[in-house]
Amino acid sequence: MAKAFILIAPLLLLGNVFFINASFPPDLIIDMAKIVMDNYCSPEKLVGMKEAIEAAGSNTEVLNIPDAESLAQVLSAGVQTTVSDPRLMVSYEPDYVPAVPPQMPPLPPEQLIAVLQTSIKLDILEGNTGYLRIDNILGEEVAEKVGPLLLDLVWNKILPTSALIFDLRYTSSGDISGVPYIVSYFTEAEPPIHIDSVYDRPSNTTTKLFSMSSLLGDRYGLTKPLIILTSRTTKGIAEDVAYCLQNLKRATIVGEKTAGGSVRVEKIKVADTGFYVTVPTAKSINPVTGGTWEVTGVTPDVEVNAEDALATAIKIVNLRTQVPAIIEGAATLIADNYAFEDVGASVAEQLKGLLAQGEYNMVVSKESLEAKLSADLKTLSGDKSLVTTKNTPVLPPMDYTPEMYIELIKVSFHTDIFENNIGYLRFDMFGDFEEVKAIAQIIVEHVWNKVVNTDAMIVDLRNNIGGPTTAIAGFCSYFFDADKQVLLDKLYDRSTGTTTELQTLPQLTGTRYGSKKSLIILTSAATAGAAEEFVYIMKKLGRAMIIGETTSGASHPPQTFAVGDTDVFLSIPTVHSDTSAGPAWERAGIAPHIPVPAAAALDAAKAIFNKHFTGQK
Structure with a gap:
């Protein structure tokens, strides 16, 4: 309760310290606090707030303030500090008109094609590597309408590629229902995989998201390299897609740490006033980690500046195309040369097995490949001398006196x-x-x-x-x-x-x-x-x-x-x-x-x- 009271009580007393020109009714802040308490996605952070609101309700002081914008700024700072969540905000917007999600009007095919071509960028890079940039994650309803066109214009061109770079550096919007669609194209049809859980605070319900067994078109599969590019402006549903695929060990994230947004944020009006409280009303809970990307963001596997992410991803893809030959070659060398012939043969076969199981699908550099190969060789052989090494040239003998x-x-x-x-x-x-x-x-x-x-x-x-x-x-x-x-x-x-x-x-x-x-x-x-x-x-x-x-x-x-x-x-x-x-x-x-x-x-x-x-x- 003490923590919540820090949020409410000082704000009720602001008039006695700073403000002398205007006033607002004392229940304004109580109404704001109730909106947070009833809608904020992490109620465990609000322990004691109910009691604090009741205590504040008995205060008959009238807030004397110079202007509503100043009050909104102070309230925002207070609530963000108390709950440790920068997504919580108070604003004064008397002319605010709630945005209505645009409905896709019926368009003739040629216009629909033009719209998709402007919002999706597709390219086939050298080495048969696909590049796909999407700046908005489509929801289930829209995807059903444009699915056949997406299949013809985009996906069927991506499918034959040997690797895919999925660019989410500029993606800051989307619909949560689109997450299973995207993730499913990079997983198997069966069995269904629990990829995410979304807790909705207003309804106090949790919805589990699973991969889909039936999709329009073919899947990209489990083995071809998938690199996701991110930036500090990658936000919301795009973060969810990246986080899910990263923790399923299906994608490597390259770029900058993401924004740390939310699956759903709502702007709620405070009674009959011009004040609004922006509240994250739902949160993602990843079934693999038990954690979330919200607030903290998605940490890349390879952290580089956003402008360098594509070039870095291309290097990773090029390396991964060499990995099978490197592992096969290493296995042959060990089978043919290792001192203990039976052990060498066993290590070689097990090493090939690890390759087939996708154990080397996530290497991101020559150094990470060498480190993993060394660790695997030592584990499989029990020999700490069977490792990767540097080809250090032999130094010429010193001419000592x-x-x-x-x-x-x-x-x-x-x-x-x-x-x-x-x-x-x-x-x-x-x-x-x-x-x-x-x-x-x-x-x-x-x-x-x-x-x-x-x-x-x-x-x-x-x-x-x-x-x-x-x-x-x-x-x-x-x-x-x-x-x-x-x-x-x-x-x-x-x-x-x-x-x-x-x-x-x-x-x-x-x-x-x-x-x-x-x-x-x-x-x-x-x-x-x-x-x-x-x-x-x-x-x-x-x-x-x-x-x-x-x-x-x-x-x-x-x-x-x-x-x-x-x-x-x-x-x-x-x-x-x-x-x-x-x-x-x-x-x-x-x-x-x-x-x-x-x-x-x-x-x-x-x-x-x-x-x-x-x-x-």
């Missing part, structure tokens, strides 16, 4: 010696074998020699994101003896159909750590790629204890493939570790022997070693 290499190595590696002569080695990425081989002596002198003479070692891979796997055999070899070659892993390369045995190297730069001294490897959920391959080998062969978190579950370094002749690229893992004894680490990660949070892994490893060495003393 020995001094520069030394400084780079100092930054890239971290070593320490803990209590009980426990060595600590951390590095956050693996390098290519040929690059590492060229600077192996420098690494040995400035890194390896600092930890090789320890009694046990902690290798910290918690922040290691992977890199090339070509140096894995060499790094593993330092933790085995030279007198026996050890089979580390078997790598199957799908792209070549070959299997390569990964074995320890007989010769190394520097001294081996050997197979006898204890080794703990620290892992986290970020440990990925080549680092996982190293952890997998050392755990499988029983050479190290793993402490920390389950690793990322990435892959061997993937290859980049172009999808056809497009600039869409896929990152596809083509190599997997030996799975003869069961699943390896790809997609699943490696579980540690001792699971602890990554942040606590180093302390846990040190505690284990300290306890071990203390017990030996």
Whole structure:
């Protein structure tokens, strides 16, 4: 009640503050408030108004005001602020004559054709894209009269197009009964779809609008692209059409946020005066969202200036014509190259299924296509490395001096010696074998020699994101003896159909750590790629204890493939570790022997070693 009283009571007292020259009867504002209370489409916003009106009715003050226009302006500001609805207005229009909806007179066919041609703009754009602009949404009665002509002049020319751009940027009028007609041409005949509900306040009734099973002419269908253009002046029934088709996932809205009008606004005279109250008497309630476009407007899927909307829509249509070939091409690449053949075949078929189901019908840019394709590939495969990617050119090798290499190595590696002569080695990425081989002596002198003479070692891979796997055999070899070659892993390369045995190297730069001294490897959920391959080998062969978190579950370094002749690229893992004894680490990660949070892994490893060495003393 307090909120409603804010609206009424101060207005009754305006005469005591501002106005001295004229007067109006005290029940004027009460009559206005009753019109709002009895007709406003959202009665839940008017809680307490009835009591406020009754309280105001006992006030015998006479409004002293200089002119009716000033009072109307003040009242409008008050009611709009109180109810938070700019559509509510009070006006003083003593000469106002209510507009009578024009009836379409019987016209000869040639004149009717001329009228339709001036109100509807039709064009067939390059690429067989239809363009249709309608500035007024026809109601059921008018549509029945002109339907056959519309079919011949407009719709039958639109039907053969491959995509449609529906321009509502200039549409600010229409009839609510036209909404089911328009929406139905872009849906299936059966089953009927509940597309909108319209609540009428004066009658306190709700009318549900459904798609129509029977239409004049053929439907445009569900699969061909439909783009609706909007502007800030798109209003009323045009907003309803756009909102319904947007939330049915049938149309993409491009342009500006719409006006936020109403399905029905009435101008009601206040008793026997020249004052009128403009009230939205009905409201749209969308069955999909439970919300409405009224007041707030329809938010575009792609927001651009209205003058740029058509050009943007054409770009979207052009992209969507390429989508089927892109998805089909991606499916073929995955089926032919993905490391796990059965998974690749399954992903390819499911991807084609998503395309057939229309899952890619709503992409609006190359970026949104790539994002959706990546998300789908990761979901279907369970492989976070199977994604779209950028075709980043390989940078030429840097020409480092020995001094520069030394400084780079100092930054890239971290070593320490803990209590009980426990060595600590951390590095956050693996390098290519040929690059590492060229600077192996420098690494040995400035890194390896600092930890090789320890009694046990902690290798910290918690922040290691992977890199090339070509140096894995060499790094593993330092933790085995030279007198026996050890089979580390078997790598199957799908792209070549070959299997390569990964074995320890007989010769190394520097001294081996050997197979006898204890080794703990620290892992986290970020440990990925080549680092996982190293952890997998050392755990499988029983050479190290793993402490920390389950690793990322990435892959061997993937290859980049172009999808056809497009600039869409896929990152596809083509190599997997030996799975003869069961699943390896790809997609699943490696579980540690001792699971602890990554942040606590180093302390846990040190505690284990300290306890071990203390017990030996």
